[in-house]
Amino acid sequence: MLLIExxxxxxxxxxxFHYGDQAHIARPEHNEGMSDQxxxxxxxxxxxxKGLFRERWCHTAGCGRWFNAVRDTVSSxxxxxxxxxxxxxxxxxxxxxxx
Amino acid sequence: xxxxxxxxxxxTLSHHKNWPQMWDNPDPLPxxxxxxxxxxxxxxxxxxxxxSQHGITxxxxxxxxxxxxxxTGRNTTIVRSNYLWDESAKLYETALKLWENLSQELNYNxxxxxxxxxxxxxxxHDVRETKRRVNANRLNGIDSEFLDAQxxxxxxxxxxxxxxxxYPVMGASLQRRGGTARHDAVAWGYARGAAKRGVHIIQxxxxxxxxxxxxxxxxxxxxxxxxxxxRVGMVVAGHSSVLANxxxxxxxLHCRPLQALVSEPVKPAIDCVVMSNAVHAYISQSDxxxxxxxxxxxxxxxxxxxxxxxxxxxxxAAICEMFPQFRRMKMLRAWGGIVDTCPDASPIIGxxxxxxxxxxxxxxxxxxxxxxxxxxxxxxxxxxERPHPLAEPFALSRFSTGYLIGEHxxxxxxx
Ligand SMILES: Cc1cc2nc3c(=O)[nH]c(=O)nc-3n(C[C@H](O)[C@H](O)[C@H](O)COP(=O)(O)OP(=O)(O)OC[C@H]3O[C@@H](n4cnc5c(N)ncnc54)[C@H](O)[C@@H]3O)c2cc1C
Ligand SMILES: [Zn+2]
Numbered sequence: 001m002l003l004i005e006x007x008x009x010x011x012x013x014x015x016x017f018h019y020g021d022q023a024h025i026a027r028p029e030h031n032e033g034m035s036d037q038x039x040x041x042x043x044x045x046x047x048x049x050k051g052l053f054r055e056r057w058c059h060t061a062g063c064g065r066w067f068n069a070v071r072d073t074v075s076s077x078x079x080x081x082x083x084x085x086x087x088x089x090x091x092x093x094x095x096x097x098x099x
Numbered sequence: 100x101x102x103x104x105x106x107x108x109x110x111t112l113s114h115h116k117n118w119p120q121m122w123d124n125p126d127p128l129p130x131x132x133x134x135x136x137x138x139x140x141x142x143x144x145x146x147x148x149x150x151s152q153h154g155i156t157x158x159x160x161x162x163x164x165x166x167x168x169x170x171t172g173r174n175t176t177i178v179r180s181n182y183l184w185d186e187s188a189k190l191y192e193t194a195l196k197l198w199e200n201l202s203q204e205l206n207y208n209x210x211x212x213x214x215x216x217x218x219x220x221x222x223x224h225d226v227r228e229t230k231r232r233v234n235a236n237r238l239n240g241i242d243s244e245f246l247d248a249q250x251x252x253x254x255x256x257x258x259x260x261x262x263x264x265x266y267p268v269m270g271a272s273l274q275r276r277g278g279t280a281r282h283d284a285v286a287w288g289y290a291r292g293a294a295k296r297g298v299h300i301i302q303x304x305x306x307x308x309x310x311x312x313x314x315x316x317x318x319x320x321x322x323x324x325x326x327x328x329x330r331v332g333m334v335v336a337g338h339s340s341v342l343a344n345x346x347x348x349x350x351x352l353h354c355r356p357l358q359a360l361v362s363e364p365v366k367p368a369i370d371c372v373v374m375s376n377a378v379h380a381y382i383s384q385s386d387x388x389x390x391x392x393x394x395x396x397x398x399x400x401x402x403x404x405x406x407x408x409x410x411x412x413x414x415x416a417a418i419c420e421m422f423p424q425f426r427r428m429k430m431l432r433a434w435g436g437i438v439d440t441c442p443d444a445s446p447i448i449g450x451x452x453x454x455x456x457x458x459x460x461x462x463x464x465x466x467x468x469x470x471x472x473x474x475x476x477x478x479x480x481x482x483x484e485r486p487h488p489l490a491e492p493f494a495l496s497r498f499s500t501g502y503l504i505g506e507h508x509x510x511x512x513x514x
Binding site for chain 2: 001002014015018019021035036037039040041043044045046047048049050053055071073074075076096
């Protein structure tokens with residue numbers, strides 16, 4: 001079981017959380033003219049990286065708020081958690097890189 | 100050498116010292132007609148059918164570590180074909196028919212045992228869903244029946260229908276032609292059959308990059324140097340996103356750890372496969388006597404090949420409620436594999452955005468049962484450079500056309 005630091009409540013057991021997969025996916029603006037392929041990219045295509053990953057978690061059994069984490073998907077070590085709307089402590093270019 | 104009672108006798112007389120090696124370990128050639136990346140069951144089956152069905156024998160299977168060491172060697176070996184939708188039913192039933200003759204075809208005992216697979220229902224909703232699936236199966240010509248609680252007890256006397264009060268058994272679907280097979284033997288049997296026809300099985304050879312020119316595949320970069328090929332099939336299960344990334348495209352996959360465990364060996368106690376999708380538990384007994392138990396997936400993306408303890412605890416709790424006599428058994432080993440699941444719980448087979456690079460992935464928690472069928476249609480796809488008719492609905496493009504094949508009910512997590 002992971003120990004996850006909710007940025008609002010502090011460290012809690014993984015079983016209090018709900019996973020939300022890849023973070024920082026913005027719904028495309030001006031989407032009237034978007035092709036099916038572009039919609040597929042937004043809805044389905046994901047990084048699913050081996051290594052560092054910026055992902056979402058929701059503290060469902062606690063404060064109920066969504067936040068983001070940077071986690072290594074090989075060791076499952078959580079490098080940082082941060083509030084929604086904040087910048088990730090690692091950039092997209094480091095994603096998938098292993099520690 | 101053909102395996103037979105005679106070859107067994109002859110090798111017994113020489114104290115089993117002269118059995119020939121099943122396949123060689125050749126160094127890679129600079130170029131092949133077809134390269135298959137990934138020496139799991141699906142990759143090896145693809146190579147085997149390329150050689151046996153299409154006469155394409157200048158083929159290399161490039162395996163990162165050792166063949167069958169991925170999910171092929173980690174799964175709970177349940178084989179069945181009772182999927183809901185027509186597209187899946189046809190694909191999985193094609194595989195099941197191939198299973199029924201596989202030991203003969205490969206001259207290798209894959210220990211396919213059609214002992215019957217039951218999927219339990221624990222509430223009224225499960226009963227409705229299951230009946231619907233049984234009816235859909237029958238319309239597709241797949242053997243499938245609905246058992247009421249009493250019939251479940253007759254088929255598998257070890258079950259406690261009360262399920263400890265938490266998981267009462269209200270009925271089940273039963274596919275009598277379903278069962279289990281020996282996972283390693285499947286990899287080895289296909290490898291031996293392919294190697295005999297000239298395919299190179301190259302182990303300890305991870306693919307580290309692709310050579311692509313103008314959107315067309317030219318070859319791959321590996322730990323053993325560059326290897327050229329005009330056609331490349333990528334069958335790497337849990338590493339599909341990683342390789343797709345190297346080739347410059349993304350997949351709709353989510354990697355999760357899925358766990359299994361086995362108990363100490365005991366005398367025969369359960370002679371069928373029992374699965375419960377609702378409680379993420381499934382159980383059968385191996386020929387060695389171990390209870391083989393499958394657990395659920397962890398919630399998050401992982402490449403760690405191990406899962407967390409609270410998952411196995413949950414599964415074992417459910418198993419103990421349904422089979423109280425297993426309560427005092429000790430577990431011997433537990434392990435995990437990385438499963439590549441699609442949003443619709445169906446596989447992806449066919450073209451990629453790179454010309455000449457084909458993909459077969461997304462089998463997630465349930466691809467072992469499909470191994471022969473998957474290899475069969477994928478070999479045909481690569482040989483003819485167009486999707487096999489059974490594979491066509493499973494194209495990557497279904498995520499933009501919206502033609503998803505939702506099999507969460509039939510696939511769930513339990514297999
Ligand atoms: C615990 C568990 C239980 C399961 N239970 C069942 C079940 O009961 N029934 C069922 O039908 N299915 C089950 N499955 C699912 C099933 O195991 C998989 O869907 C199936 O084995 C995938 O087959 P494969 O041969 O393609 O994968 P794998 O055997 O994983 O083969 C992929 C291969 O690609 C290799 N590879 C990766 N990267 C590279 C690279 N860069 N270069 C070269 N090679 C590479 C890997 O080393 C690996 O050997 C289970 C899975 C798990 C983990
Ligand atoms: Zn919180």
